[in-house]
Amino acid sequence: MDCRVVLAQIEPTLGNVPANIDTHVREIRAAIDARADLVVFPELSLTGYFLKDQTSEVALEVDSDELGTIADLSRHISIVVGFAERGRDGRVYNSIAFFEDGELLELHRKVHLVHYGMFDEGRDFAPGERFRAFESKHGRFGLLICEDMWHVGSSWLHFLSNVDALIVVSSGPGRGVTEDESGLRSTHVWNKIHDTLALLYQTWIVYVNRVGSEDGILFGGGSRVVGPDGRETAVIAGLDPGRVEARLDSDALRRARVATPLRRDEKPWIIARELARLSSGAQPQP
Protein backbone atom coordinates (compact mmCIF):
# COMPACT_ATOMS: atom_id res chain seq x y z
CA MET A 1 0.00 0.00 0.00
CA ASP A 2 1.01 3.56 -0.58
CA CYS A 3 -1.79 5.90 0.35
CA ARG A 4 -1.85 9.59 1.10
CA VAL A 5 -4.85 10.02 3.39
CA VAL A 6 -6.51 13.25 4.52
CA LEU A 7 -8.36 13.26 7.84
CA ALA A 8 -11.26 15.73 7.58
CA GLN A 9 -12.18 16.69 11.15
CA ILE A 10 -15.35 18.64 10.43
CA GLU A 11 -18.21 20.14 12.44
CA PRO A 12 -21.43 18.86 10.83
CA THR A 13 -24.65 20.82 11.25
CA LEU A 14 -27.39 18.80 12.93
CA GLY A 15 -29.95 17.56 10.42
CA ASN A 16 -28.86 19.93 7.65
CA VAL A 17 -27.77 17.60 4.86
CA PRO A 18 -27.39 20.28 2.15
CA ALA A 19 -25.08 22.38 4.37
CA ASN A 20 -23.08 19.28 5.25
CA ILE A 21 -22.79 18.28 1.58
CA ASP A 22 -21.27 21.73 0.91
CA THR A 23 -18.73 21.18 3.69
CA HIS A 24 -17.86 17.77 2.28
CA VAL A 25 -17.45 19.07 -1.26
CA ARG A 26 -15.15 21.83 -0.01
CA GLU A 27 -13.02 19.37 1.99
CA ILE A 28 -12.91 16.86 -0.84
CA ARG A 29 -11.78 19.52 -3.34
CA ALA A 30 -9.04 20.63 -0.93
CA ALA A 31 -7.86 17.01 -0.60
CA ILE A 32 -7.92 16.60 -4.40
CA ASP A 33 -5.84 19.78 -4.75
CA ALA A 34 -3.37 18.36 -2.24
CA ARG A 35 -3.10 15.25 -4.46
CA ALA A 36 -4.25 12.94 -1.71
CA ASP A 37 -5.54 9.42 -2.48
CA LEU A 38 -8.19 9.14 0.21
CA VAL A 39 -10.21 11.53 2.38
CA VAL A 40 -12.01 10.30 5.51
CA PHE A 41 -14.94 12.05 7.28
CA PRO A 42 -16.35 11.28 10.76
CA GLU A 43 -19.34 9.16 11.79
CA LEU A 44 -22.69 10.62 10.58
CA SER A 45 -20.74 13.37 8.86
CA LEU A 46 -23.55 14.17 6.42
CA THR A 47 -26.29 14.36 9.05
CA GLY A 48 -24.96 15.24 12.52
CA TYR A 49 -25.06 12.93 15.51
CA PHE A 50 -27.84 13.39 18.14
CA LEU A 51 -30.59 13.10 15.55
CA LYS A 52 -33.22 11.39 17.72
CA ASP A 53 -36.53 11.71 15.80
CA GLN A 54 -34.73 13.40 12.91
CA THR A 55 -32.99 10.10 12.15
CA SER A 56 -35.53 8.76 9.69
CA GLU A 57 -36.27 12.27 8.37
CA VAL A 58 -32.69 12.80 7.17
CA ALA A 59 -31.83 9.19 6.26
CA LEU A 60 -30.36 8.77 2.77
CA GLU A 61 -30.48 5.84 0.39
CA VAL A 62 -27.13 4.73 -0.95
CA ASP A 63 -28.20 5.67 -4.48
CA SER A 64 -29.63 9.08 -3.44
CA ASP A 65 -28.67 12.27 -5.28
CA GLU A 66 -26.80 13.46 -2.18
CA LEU A 67 -24.53 10.45 -2.12
CA GLY A 68 -24.37 10.67 -5.92
CA THR A 69 -22.56 13.98 -5.48
CA ILE A 70 -19.98 12.25 -3.29
CA ALA A 71 -19.75 9.27 -5.64
CA ASP A 72 -19.04 11.61 -8.60
CA LEU A 73 -16.19 13.28 -6.73
CA SER A 74 -14.72 9.86 -5.96
CA ARG A 75 -13.57 9.70 -9.60
CA HIS A 76 -10.75 11.97 -8.40
CA ILE A 77 -10.11 10.67 -4.88
CA SER A 78 -11.38 7.83 -2.68
CA ILE A 79 -13.85 9.04 -0.03
CA VAL A 80 -15.27 7.75 3.25
CA VAL A 81 -18.45 9.51 4.50
CA GLY A 82 -20.86 8.81 7.35
CA PHE A 83 -24.65 9.06 7.16
CA ALA A 84 -27.98 7.73 8.39
CA GLU A 85 -28.72 5.11 5.73
CA ARG A 86 -32.18 4.03 4.75
CA GLY A 87 -31.82 0.44 3.64
CA ARG A 88 -34.01 -1.32 1.08
CA ASP A 89 -35.54 -3.13 4.03
CA GLY A 90 -36.82 0.21 5.37
CA ARG A 91 -34.53 0.09 8.38
CA VAL A 92 -32.24 2.99 9.17
CA TYR A 93 -28.57 2.19 9.81
CA ASN A 94 -25.65 4.20 11.14
CA SER A 95 -23.42 3.67 8.09
CA ILE A 96 -20.21 4.68 6.40
CA ALA A 97 -19.58 4.34 2.70
CA PHE A 98 -16.27 4.01 0.86
CA PHE A 99 -16.54 5.48 -2.62
CA GLU A 100 -13.89 4.95 -5.30
CA ASP A 101 -13.80 5.65 -9.06
CA GLY A 102 -17.36 6.92 -9.02
CA GLU A 103 -18.75 3.78 -7.36
CA LEU A 104 -19.71 2.55 -3.91
CA LEU A 105 -16.91 0.13 -3.09
CA GLU A 106 -17.91 -0.83 0.47
CA LEU A 107 -20.66 -0.04 2.98
CA HIS A 108 -20.29 -0.69 6.70
CA ARG A 109 -23.30 -0.53 8.99
CA LYS A 110 -22.39 0.04 12.65
CA VAL A 111 -22.71 -3.27 14.44
CA HIS A 112 -22.22 -2.11 18.01
CA LEU A 113 -24.81 0.63 18.36
CA VAL A 114 -24.31 2.47 21.61
CA HIS A 115 -27.21 2.89 24.00
CA TYR A 116 -26.12 3.65 27.50
CA GLY A 117 -25.35 6.84 29.39
CA MET A 118 -25.94 9.77 27.04
CA PHE A 119 -26.37 7.53 23.97
CA ASP A 120 -29.58 6.13 22.52
CA GLU A 121 -28.64 4.66 19.13
CA GLY A 122 -30.53 1.42 19.71
CA ARG A 123 -33.76 3.43 19.64
CA ASP A 124 -33.01 5.17 16.37
CA PHE A 125 -30.95 2.71 14.30
CA ALA A 126 -30.93 -0.93 13.31
CA PRO A 127 -27.60 -2.69 13.89
CA GLY A 128 -25.35 -3.96 11.11
CA GLU A 129 -24.51 -7.64 11.03
CA ARG A 130 -21.07 -8.01 9.48
CA PHE A 131 -17.44 -6.99 9.30
CA ARG A 132 -15.83 -7.29 5.88
CA ALA A 133 -12.39 -6.24 4.74
CA PHE A 134 -12.06 -5.08 1.13
CA GLU A 135 -9.51 -4.17 -1.51
CA SER A 136 -9.22 -0.57 -2.66
CA LYS A 137 -6.69 0.59 -5.22
CA HIS A 138 -4.85 2.16 -2.29
CA GLY A 139 -4.67 -0.90 -0.04
CA ARG A 140 -6.72 -3.38 1.93
CA PHE A 141 -9.04 -1.74 4.46
CA GLY A 142 -11.43 -2.54 7.27
CA LEU A 143 -14.10 -0.02 8.30
CA LEU A 144 -15.31 0.48 11.88
CA ILE A 145 -17.62 3.03 13.49
CA CYS A 146 -16.89 4.29 17.01
CA GLU A 147 -18.31 1.69 19.46
CA ASP A 148 -17.33 -1.10 17.02
CA MET A 149 -13.77 -0.32 18.08
CA TRP A 150 -14.59 -0.81 21.77
CA HIS A 151 -15.54 -4.43 21.10
CA VAL A 152 -12.21 -6.00 20.42
CA GLY A 153 -13.61 -8.78 18.21
CA SER A 154 -14.53 -6.27 15.48
CA SER A 155 -11.00 -5.16 14.77
CA TRP A 156 -9.65 -8.66 15.42
CA LEU A 157 -11.74 -9.94 12.49
CA HIS A 158 -10.15 -7.29 10.25
CA PHE A 159 -6.75 -8.35 11.58
CA LEU A 160 -7.50 -11.92 10.51
CA SER A 161 -8.53 -10.52 7.12
CA ASN A 162 -5.04 -9.05 6.72
CA VAL A 163 -6.02 -5.42 6.39
CA ASP A 164 -3.31 -2.83 5.79
CA ALA A 165 -5.28 -0.16 7.60
CA LEU A 166 -8.28 0.14 9.88
CA ILE A 167 -10.41 3.20 9.20
CA VAL A 168 -12.22 4.14 12.42
CA VAL A 169 -14.68 7.04 12.44
CA SER A 170 -16.59 8.47 15.36
CA SER A 171 -18.76 11.22 16.80
CA GLY A 172 -17.12 10.89 20.18
CA PRO A 173 -18.10 13.36 22.92
CA GLY A 174 -15.18 14.94 24.76
CA ARG A 175 -15.35 14.48 28.52
CA GLY A 176 -13.26 14.21 31.65
CA VAL A 177 -11.54 17.46 32.67
CA THR A 178 -10.03 16.62 36.06
CA GLU A 179 -6.36 16.95 36.71
CA ASP A 180 -5.17 13.34 36.66
CA GLU A 181 -4.25 13.68 32.98
CA SER A 182 -3.62 16.72 30.83
CA GLY A 183 -6.31 17.29 28.19
CA LEU A 184 -9.62 15.48 27.85
CA ARG A 185 -9.75 12.06 29.46
CA SER A 186 -11.82 10.76 26.53
CA THR A 187 -8.96 11.58 24.14
CA HIS A 188 -6.48 9.64 26.29
CA VAL A 189 -8.79 6.64 26.35
CA TRP A 190 -9.19 6.63 22.56
CA ASN A 191 -5.45 7.04 22.08
CA LYS A 192 -4.75 4.07 24.36
CA ILE A 193 -7.10 1.91 22.30
CA HIS A 194 -5.56 2.96 18.95
CA ASP A 195 -1.99 2.61 20.15
CA THR A 196 -2.57 -0.82 21.67
CA LEU A 197 -4.56 -2.28 18.79
CA ALA A 198 -2.25 -0.86 16.10
CA LEU A 199 0.63 -2.51 17.95
CA LEU A 200 -1.13 -5.86 18.42
CA TYR A 201 -2.52 -5.98 14.87
CA GLN A 202 0.52 -4.35 13.27
CA THR A 203 -1.69 -2.29 11.08
CA TRP A 204 -2.24 1.38 10.30
CA ILE A 205 -5.11 2.98 12.17
CA VAL A 206 -6.78 6.07 10.73
CA TYR A 207 -9.12 7.64 13.28
CA VAL A 208 -11.39 10.55 12.38
CA ASN A 209 -13.59 12.15 15.04
CA ARG A 210 -15.79 15.22 14.69
CA VAL A 211 -15.80 18.52 16.58
CA GLY A 212 -18.55 21.04 17.42
CA SER A 213 -21.33 20.93 19.98
CA GLU A 214 -24.90 19.58 19.94
CA ASP A 215 -27.05 20.91 22.82
CA GLY A 216 -24.07 21.26 25.12
CA ILE A 217 -22.33 18.00 24.25
CA LEU A 218 -18.94 18.85 22.84
CA PHE A 219 -17.31 16.43 20.40
CA GLY A 220 -13.70 15.72 21.25
CA GLY A 221 -11.82 15.72 17.91
CA GLY A 222 -8.36 14.19 18.33
CA SER A 223 -8.30 12.68 14.81
CA ARG A 224 -5.01 10.88 14.25
CA VAL A 225 -3.02 8.23 12.45
CA VAL A 226 -1.11 5.51 14.28
CA GLY A 227 1.49 3.32 12.60
CA PRO A 228 1.90 -0.46 12.86
CA ASP A 229 4.48 0.10 15.61
CA GLY A 230 1.82 1.81 17.77
CA ARG A 231 3.30 5.28 17.27
CA GLU A 232 1.33 8.34 16.22
CA THR A 233 2.34 9.77 12.84
CA ALA A 234 -0.24 12.58 12.50
CA VAL A 235 -2.77 14.29 14.73
CA ILE A 236 -5.17 17.24 14.75
CA ALA A 237 -4.79 18.88 18.15
CA GLY A 238 -7.48 21.03 19.72
CA LEU A 239 -11.23 21.21 19.31
CA ASP A 240 -11.48 23.16 16.05
CA PRO A 241 -12.29 21.82 12.61
CA GLY A 242 -9.13 20.93 10.73
CA ARG A 243 -7.44 18.55 8.37
CA VAL A 244 -4.17 16.68 8.38
CA GLU A 245 -2.50 14.54 5.78
CA ALA A 246 -0.56 11.35 6.44
CA ARG A 247 1.10 8.65 4.38
CA LEU A 248 0.22 4.99 4.91
CA ASP A 249 2.81 2.65 3.38
CA SER A 250 3.63 -1.02 3.08
CA ASP A 251 7.22 -0.64 4.23
CA ALA A 252 6.18 0.16 7.79
CA LEU A 253 3.81 -2.81 7.75
CA ARG A 254 6.58 -5.14 6.55
CA ARG A 255 9.07 -3.95 9.13
CA ALA A 256 6.62 -4.39 12.02
CA ARG A 257 5.43 -7.80 10.81
CA VAL A 258 8.94 -9.18 10.29
CA ALA A 259 10.08 -7.98 13.69
CA THR A 260 7.10 -9.55 15.47
CA PRO A 261 5.04 -11.89 13.25
CA LEU A 262 1.85 -11.85 15.31
CA ARG A 263 -0.56 -12.43 12.43
CA ARG A 264 1.52 -15.29 11.06
CA ASP A 265 1.40 -17.00 14.45
CA GLU A 266 -2.24 -16.30 15.24
CA LYS A 267 -4.30 -19.52 15.67
CA PRO A 268 -7.86 -18.56 14.71
CA TRP A 269 -9.01 -22.20 14.50
CA ILE A 270 -8.41 -22.62 18.24
CA ILE A 271 -10.35 -19.44 18.89
CA ALA A 272 -13.13 -20.71 16.59
CA ARG A 273 -13.34 -23.98 18.56
CA GLU A 274 -13.43 -22.16 21.88
CA LEU A 275 -15.97 -19.66 20.56
CA ALA A 276 -18.23 -22.49 19.46
CA ARG A 277 -18.00 -23.95 22.96
CA LEU A 278 -18.64 -20.60 24.69
CA SER A 279 -21.52 -19.70 22.33
CA SER A 280 -23.25 -23.07 22.75
CA GLY A 281 -24.88 -22.07 26.01
CA ALA A 282 -23.06 -24.88 27.84
CA GLN A 283 -20.88 -22.56 29.85
CA PRO A 284 -21.88 -21.61 33.39
CA GLN A 285 -23.62 -18.28 33.72
CA PRO A 286 -21.46 -15.65 35.43
Added chain:
Amino acid sequence: MNRLDIQPQLVEDILVRFLRVEAGKFGFTRAVLGLSGGVDSAVSCALAAKAFGPKNVLAVMMPYKTSHADSEGDARKVVTKLGLESRTIDISRMADAYVDTYDVGDRVRRGNVMARCRMIVLYDLSVEWRGLVIGTSNKTEILLGYSTQFGDAASALNPLGDMYKHQVYQLARHMDLPKAVVDKAPSADLFAGQTDEAELGFTYAEADRLLDLLVDQRYSPDELVGEGFDAEFVAKVTRRIAMNQYKRIPPVIAKLSERTVNHDFRYLRSWGH
Protein backbone atom coordinates in the same frame (compact mmCIF):
# COMPACT_ATOMS: atom_id res chain seq x y z
CA MET B 1 -4.66 17.25 45.71
CA ASN B 2 -8.45 17.17 45.57
CA ARG B 3 -9.76 14.53 43.17
CA LEU B 4 -12.28 17.11 41.98
CA ASP B 5 -9.54 19.46 40.78
CA ILE B 6 -10.08 20.48 37.17
CA GLN B 7 -7.71 21.69 34.47
CA PRO B 8 -9.00 25.28 34.60
CA GLN B 9 -7.65 26.45 31.24
CA LEU B 10 -9.15 23.46 29.45
CA VAL B 11 -12.49 24.02 31.18
CA GLU B 12 -12.42 27.73 30.36
CA ASP B 13 -11.76 26.94 26.69
CA ILE B 14 -14.61 24.42 26.54
CA LEU B 15 -17.12 26.69 28.26
CA VAL B 16 -16.26 29.76 26.18
CA ARG B 17 -16.65 27.61 23.07
CA PHE B 18 -19.95 26.24 24.43
CA LEU B 19 -21.41 29.73 24.93
CA ARG B 20 -20.28 31.00 21.55
CA VAL B 21 -21.43 27.96 19.56
CA GLU B 22 -24.75 27.31 21.29
CA ALA B 23 -25.79 30.98 21.29
CA GLY B 24 -24.54 31.38 17.74
CA LYS B 25 -26.84 28.62 16.47
CA PHE B 26 -29.78 30.84 17.39
CA GLY B 27 -28.19 33.96 15.95
CA PHE B 28 -27.18 35.47 19.31
CA THR B 29 -23.87 37.19 19.96
CA ARG B 30 -24.83 38.91 23.23
CA ALA B 31 -25.67 37.82 26.75
CA VAL B 32 -27.64 38.96 29.80
CA LEU B 33 -26.79 37.78 33.30
CA GLY B 34 -27.87 38.48 36.83
CA LEU B 35 -24.79 39.45 38.81
CA SER B 36 -25.25 38.94 42.55
CA GLY B 37 -21.80 39.58 43.95
CA GLY B 38 -21.32 35.84 44.49
CA VAL B 39 -18.80 33.57 42.87
CA ASP B 40 -21.11 31.66 40.49
CA SER B 41 -22.53 34.64 38.63
CA ALA B 42 -19.06 36.24 38.55
CA VAL B 43 -17.64 33.17 36.79
CA SER B 44 -20.56 33.03 34.36
CA CYS B 45 -20.00 36.73 33.54
CA ALA B 46 -16.28 36.15 33.04
CA LEU B 47 -16.97 33.27 30.65
CA ALA B 48 -19.58 35.29 28.76
CA ALA B 49 -17.16 38.22 28.50
CA LYS B 50 -14.59 35.91 26.87
CA ALA B 51 -17.19 34.36 24.59
CA PHE B 52 -18.96 37.50 23.38
CA GLY B 53 -16.67 40.39 24.38
CA PRO B 54 -17.33 42.40 27.59
CA LYS B 55 -19.29 45.12 25.78
CA ASN B 56 -21.77 42.50 24.58
CA VAL B 57 -22.47 41.27 28.10
CA LEU B 58 -25.10 43.04 30.19
CA ALA B 59 -24.61 42.33 33.90
CA VAL B 60 -27.76 43.17 35.83
CA MET B 61 -27.63 43.84 39.57
CA MET B 62 -31.03 43.42 41.16
CA PRO B 63 -30.97 44.35 44.84
CA TYR B 64 -33.98 44.03 47.14
CA LYS B 65 -34.27 46.48 50.05
CA THR B 66 -32.93 43.88 52.52
CA SER B 67 -30.00 42.77 50.34
CA HIS B 68 -26.60 43.01 51.99
CA ALA B 69 -24.81 46.21 50.90
CA ASP B 70 -21.65 44.20 50.12
CA SER B 71 -23.48 42.22 47.47
CA GLU B 72 -23.86 45.12 45.06
CA GLY B 73 -20.41 46.44 45.94
CA ASP B 74 -18.81 43.10 45.14
CA ALA B 75 -20.82 42.84 41.93
CA ARG B 76 -19.48 46.26 40.88
CA LYS B 77 -15.93 45.02 41.37
CA VAL B 78 -16.68 42.26 38.87
CA VAL B 79 -18.20 44.73 36.39
CA THR B 80 -15.14 46.97 36.61
CA LYS B 81 -12.66 44.12 36.47
CA LEU B 82 -14.26 42.57 33.38
CA GLY B 83 -15.33 45.84 31.69
CA LEU B 84 -18.95 44.71 31.36
CA GLU B 85 -22.00 46.75 30.51
CA SER B 86 -24.16 46.91 33.62
CA ARG B 87 -27.47 48.08 34.98
CA THR B 88 -29.01 48.19 38.44
CA ILE B 89 -32.70 47.37 38.75
CA ASP B 90 -34.06 47.54 42.28
CA ILE B 91 -36.73 44.83 42.60
CA SER B 92 -38.09 46.06 45.98
CA ARG B 93 -41.23 47.75 44.65
CA MET B 94 -41.90 44.97 42.17
CA ALA B 95 -41.62 42.23 44.83
CA ASP B 96 -43.41 44.22 47.55
CA ALA B 97 -46.35 44.96 45.25
CA TYR B 98 -47.11 41.27 45.68
CA VAL B 99 -45.68 40.16 49.04
CA ASP B 100 -46.91 43.21 51.02
CA THR B 101 -50.27 43.49 49.33
CA TYR B 102 -51.01 39.81 49.88
CA ASP B 103 -49.21 39.43 53.21
CA VAL B 104 -46.60 36.90 52.19
CA GLY B 105 -44.61 36.51 55.40
CA ASP B 106 -42.91 33.15 55.01
CA ARG B 107 -39.27 33.81 54.20
CA VAL B 108 -38.95 30.90 51.78
CA ARG B 109 -41.93 32.19 49.81
CA ARG B 110 -40.57 35.75 49.92
CA GLY B 111 -37.18 34.49 48.72
CA ASN B 112 -38.82 32.62 45.85
CA VAL B 113 -40.73 35.75 44.82
CA MET B 114 -37.48 37.75 44.76
CA ALA B 115 -35.75 35.09 42.66
CA ARG B 116 -38.68 35.06 40.23
CA CYS B 117 -38.80 38.86 40.01
CA ARG B 118 -35.15 38.75 38.97
CA MET B 119 -35.99 36.17 36.33
CA ILE B 120 -38.73 38.46 34.95
CA VAL B 121 -36.25 41.34 34.70
CA LEU B 122 -33.57 39.25 32.99
CA TYR B 123 -35.93 37.76 30.43
CA ASP B 124 -37.38 41.19 29.72
CA LEU B 125 -33.95 42.77 29.26
CA SER B 126 -32.94 39.85 27.08
CA VAL B 127 -35.37 41.22 24.46
CA GLU B 128 -34.13 44.81 24.75
CA TRP B 129 -30.46 43.78 24.81
CA ARG B 130 -30.93 41.08 22.15
CA GLY B 131 -28.93 38.66 24.27
CA LEU B 132 -29.54 35.21 25.71
CA VAL B 133 -29.96 34.75 29.47
CA ILE B 134 -26.90 32.87 30.70
CA GLY B 135 -27.35 30.71 33.81
CA THR B 136 -25.33 30.65 36.99
CA SER B 137 -26.42 27.40 38.71
CA ASN B 138 -23.62 24.96 39.51
CA LYS B 139 -23.82 21.16 39.65
CA THR B 140 -23.86 21.05 43.45
CA GLU B 141 -26.93 23.24 43.75
CA ILE B 142 -28.69 21.65 40.78
CA LEU B 143 -28.25 18.19 42.35
CA LEU B 144 -29.27 19.39 45.81
CA GLY B 145 -32.20 21.35 44.37
CA TYR B 146 -30.93 24.44 46.16
CA SER B 147 -32.51 26.95 43.81
CA THR B 148 -35.85 28.49 42.90
CA GLN B 149 -37.64 26.84 39.99
CA PHE B 150 -38.35 29.45 37.28
CA GLY B 151 -36.24 31.84 39.37
CA ASP B 152 -32.46 31.71 39.58
CA ALA B 153 -32.63 28.26 37.97
CA ALA B 154 -34.01 29.74 34.73
CA SER B 155 -31.67 30.37 31.81
CA ALA B 156 -31.19 29.67 28.12
CA LEU B 157 -27.63 28.33 28.44
CA ASN B 158 -25.83 27.27 31.58
CA PRO B 159 -22.05 27.01 31.43
CA LEU B 160 -21.67 26.07 35.13
CA GLY B 161 -24.17 23.25 35.43
CA ASP B 162 -21.62 20.42 35.24
CA MET B 163 -19.18 21.96 37.73
CA TYR B 164 -19.23 21.34 41.45
CA LYS B 165 -18.88 24.36 43.74
CA HIS B 166 -15.22 23.50 44.41
CA GLN B 167 -14.58 23.55 40.67
CA VAL B 168 -16.35 26.91 40.27
CA TYR B 169 -13.99 28.35 42.89
CA GLN B 170 -11.03 26.90 41.03
CA LEU B 171 -12.15 28.50 37.79
CA ALA B 172 -12.84 31.80 39.59
CA ARG B 173 -9.26 31.91 40.89
CA HIS B 174 -7.91 30.91 37.47
CA MET B 175 -9.89 33.73 35.83
CA ASP B 176 -8.51 36.12 38.45
CA LEU B 177 -11.87 37.33 39.77
CA PRO B 178 -11.91 39.82 42.68
CA LYS B 179 -10.81 38.31 45.98
CA ALA B 180 -13.85 39.65 47.82
CA VAL B 181 -16.11 37.61 45.55
CA VAL B 182 -14.09 34.41 45.74
CA ASP B 183 -13.42 34.45 49.47
CA LYS B 184 -16.79 35.27 51.02
CA ALA B 185 -19.25 32.70 52.40
CA PRO B 186 -21.76 31.62 49.72
CA SER B 187 -25.21 33.12 50.28
CA ALA B 188 -28.45 33.49 48.34
CA ASP B 189 -28.85 36.79 50.28
CA LEU B 190 -32.62 36.39 50.40
CA PHE B 191 -32.79 37.26 54.12
CA ALA B 192 -30.35 38.80 56.58
CA GLY B 193 -27.52 36.55 57.70
CA GLN B 194 -28.45 33.73 55.32
CA THR B 195 -25.60 31.43 54.24
CA ASP B 196 -25.96 28.41 51.96
CA GLU B 197 -24.03 26.09 54.23
CA ALA B 198 -26.02 26.99 57.38
CA GLU B 199 -29.27 26.53 55.49
CA LEU B 200 -28.24 23.23 53.91
CA GLY B 201 -26.80 21.89 57.16
CA PHE B 202 -23.52 20.78 55.65
CA THR B 203 -20.55 22.34 53.86
CA TYR B 204 -20.05 22.52 50.10
CA ALA B 205 -16.75 20.70 50.50
CA GLU B 206 -18.54 17.74 52.14
CA ALA B 207 -21.39 17.84 49.62
CA ASP B 208 -19.06 17.99 46.61
CA ARG B 209 -17.03 15.03 47.80
CA LEU B 210 -20.16 12.98 48.42
CA LEU B 211 -21.90 14.00 45.17
CA ASP B 212 -18.84 13.17 43.07
CA LEU B 213 -18.69 9.65 44.48
CA LEU B 214 -22.45 9.12 44.37
CA VAL B 215 -23.24 10.68 40.98
CA ASP B 216 -20.04 10.62 38.94
CA GLN B 217 -18.39 7.51 40.37
CA ARG B 218 -21.67 5.62 40.91
CA TYR B 219 -20.99 4.56 44.51
CA SER B 220 -24.00 3.08 46.30
CA PRO B 221 -25.15 4.73 49.57
CA ASP B 222 -23.81 1.69 51.49
CA GLU B 223 -20.43 2.05 49.81
CA LEU B 224 -20.38 5.72 50.79
CA VAL B 225 -20.96 4.84 54.44
CA GLY B 226 -18.11 2.34 54.01
CA GLU B 227 -15.96 5.24 52.78
CA GLY B 228 -16.53 6.96 56.12
CA PHE B 229 -19.50 9.24 55.34
CA ASP B 230 -22.10 9.68 58.06
CA ALA B 231 -25.13 7.51 57.19
CA GLU B 232 -27.58 10.29 58.01
CA PHE B 233 -25.72 12.76 55.76
CA VAL B 234 -25.74 10.26 52.91
CA ALA B 235 -29.48 9.66 53.39
CA LYS B 236 -30.21 13.39 53.54
CA VAL B 237 -28.31 14.14 50.33
CA THR B 238 -29.69 11.19 48.36
CA ARG B 239 -33.21 12.15 49.42
CA ARG B 240 -32.67 15.77 48.36
CA ILE B 241 -31.41 14.70 44.94
CA ALA B 242 -34.46 12.54 44.25
CA MET B 243 -36.99 14.95 45.77
CA ASN B 244 -35.76 17.80 43.57
CA GLN B 245 -35.78 16.00 40.23
CA TYR B 246 -38.88 18.03 39.32
CA LYS B 247 -36.75 21.17 39.16
CA ARG B 248 -34.47 19.64 36.54
CA ILE B 249 -37.00 18.63 33.89
CA PRO B 250 -39.69 20.37 31.84
CA PRO B 251 -43.31 20.11 33.06
CA VAL B 252 -44.71 16.61 32.80
CA ILE B 253 -47.25 16.15 29.98
CA ALA B 254 -50.15 13.71 30.25
CA LYS B 255 -49.96 11.28 27.36
CA LEU B 256 -53.09 10.85 25.29
CA SER B 257 -52.11 10.57 21.65
CA GLU B 258 -49.79 8.34 19.66
CA ARG B 259 -47.06 10.95 19.74
CA THR B 260 -46.52 13.28 22.65
CA VAL B 261 -44.05 16.11 23.08
CA ASN B 262 -41.03 14.94 25.09
CA HIS B 263 -42.33 11.38 25.58
CA ASP B 264 -42.01 10.16 22.02
CA PHE B 265 -41.47 13.38 20.13
CA ARG B 266 -37.79 13.91 20.80
CA TYR B 267 -35.53 16.44 19.16
CA LEU B 268 -32.55 18.45 20.32
CA ARG B 269 -33.18 22.12 21.08
CA SER B 270 -30.94 23.07 18.16
CA TRP B 271 -33.22 21.15 15.78
CA GLY B 272 -33.46 23.23 12.61
CA HIS B 273 -30.76 25.71 13.66
